[in-house]
Amino acid sequence: MKLAIVGATGAVGRALLEALEEREVAVEALRLLASERSLAADDLEVRGEARRVERLAEGAFTGLDVAIFATPAEVSKAWVPRARAEGCRVVDASSAFRVDPAVPLVAIDVNGTQVTPAERAVVAAPGATALHLATALAPLHAAAGLERVVVTALQCASGAGRRGVEQLEREAHALMNGVEPDLSTGGAIPHRLAFNLVPQVGAFGPSGYGEEELRVAAELKRLVGALELPVGVTVVRVPTFHGHAASVNVRTRRKLSAAGARELLRKAPGVKVLDEPGTGVYPMPMLAVADDAVHVGRLRDDLSQPDGLELYVAADNLRTGAASNLVRIAERLSGPRR
Numbered sequence: 001m002k003l004a005i006v007g008a009t010g011a012v013g014r015a016l017l018e019a020l021e022e023r024e025v026a027v028e029a030l031r032l033l034a035s036e037r038s039l040a041a042d043d044l045e046v047r048g049e050a051r052r053v054e055r056l057a058e059g060a061f062t063g064l065d066v067a068i069f070a071t072p073a074e075v076s077k078a079w080v081p082r083a084r085a086e087g088c089r090v091v092d093a094s095s096a097f098r099v100d101p102a103v104p105l106v107a108i109d110v111n112g113t114q115v116t117p118a119e120r121a122v123v124a125a126p127g128a129t130a131l132h133l134a135t136a137l138a139p140l141h142a143a144a145g146l147e148r149v150v151v152t153a154l155q156c157a158s159g160a161g162r163r164g165v166e167q168l169e170r171e172a173h174a175l176m177n178g179v180e181p182d183l184s185t186g187g188a189i190p191h192r193l194a195f196n197l198v199p200q201v202g203a204f205g206p207s208g209y210g211e212e213e214l215r216v217a218a219e220l221k222r223l224v225g226a227l228e229l230p231v232g233v234t235v236v237r238v239p240t241f242h243g244h245a246a247s248v249n250v251r252t253r254r255k256l257s258a259a260g261a262r263e264l265l266r267k268a269p270g271v272k273v274l275d276e277p278g279t280g281v282y283p284m285p286m287l288a289v290a291d292d293a294v295h296v297g298r299l300r301d302d303l304s305q306p307d308g309l310e311l312y313v314a315a316d317n318l319r320t321g322a323a324s325n326l327v328r329i330a331e332r333l334s335g336p337r338r
């Protein structure tokens, strides 16, 4: 395929370059695009070769098959229509089109059949937490019918992009050297993250929920095809660099035991069950990072309610939660793999 990566210098953009290499995607032409801030920076390395980053500008998409946007939502909103006008199909990682009913929201292991090269010009990819949750919960929904979902999502620093990683690095370095970090310059995260937990991702609305909490709930419902499903979400930014996790409580319409759920999940696409708590085997970001699967464990019958289940999920936010999904959608959009 002839491909553009917009936002190639960002956290997801760099993970995309790794995913293309690892999946050995046949890329005939590759254009790396970012803002003019990146033009003075070092070249990016692709398959061992230094590649220049170009400025996102009119005409950048001419002659290409697919553009993957890994940019902030406002950039996607402005530039996706231009990419379309220049004849390019688009996969967008941002939240710009995720709730647009005319645009499919796709997590490839959950509803990948919605991607067809003929019909779909723009496909939105979910945020990492919603993708991880949907991959783990869709098989339970299909078997027993989800009735309610309550989630505490733990999102790492790289979930806030390159600036989130830089902020945690700076703060941890300062504190380990006995210096209070300087927060006056305004980081990607609104408080000190190092050795702290911050229960805010995005602005709070009148309901008291944060933007990311509402996004996770809305995207999860769309992905599992249950728009009326009651979903309550709390998101906490945690001081790890890579890998999200989530504590999940579900109630099902038909009884599903923890043992039954474990068996279903062992066969589910994109899921790896790590569930031997007695010997210390359970999901952790440390194990999930650089793996393509969503790790699920700590499965137990909920002692507080009949038909309730508790589970714990960990997965790589940049890879499983973004780059692998984006590349697999792009491959489908550009037709059968050559």
Ligand SMILES: NC(=O)c1ccc[n+]([C@@H]2O[C@H](COP(=O)([O-])OP(=O)(O)OC[C@H]3O[C@@H](n4cnc5c(N)ncnc54)[C@H](OP(=O)(O)O)[C@@H]3O)[C@@H](O)[C@H]2O)c1
Binding pocket: 006, 007, 008, 009, 010, 011, 012, 013, 033, 034, 035, 036, 037, 038, 039, 056, 069, 070, 071, 072, 073, 075, 093, 094, 095, 126, 127, 128, 158, 159, 160, 161, 162, 163, 317, 318, 321, 322
């Ligand atoms: N991080 C995650 O875990 C994750 C997971 C799933 C989805 N997403 C979504 O993916 C998107 C990218 O996230 P990220 O974490 O990779 O962010 P990031 O590290 O901040 O990277 C943003 C990228 O967008 C580029 N960009 C910003 N403004 C631009 C402009 N005006 N014109 C052209 N390029 C511009 C940046 O280029 P410069 O370097 O030139 O500024 C950079 O390459 C976001 O919408 C995010 O919500 C993120």
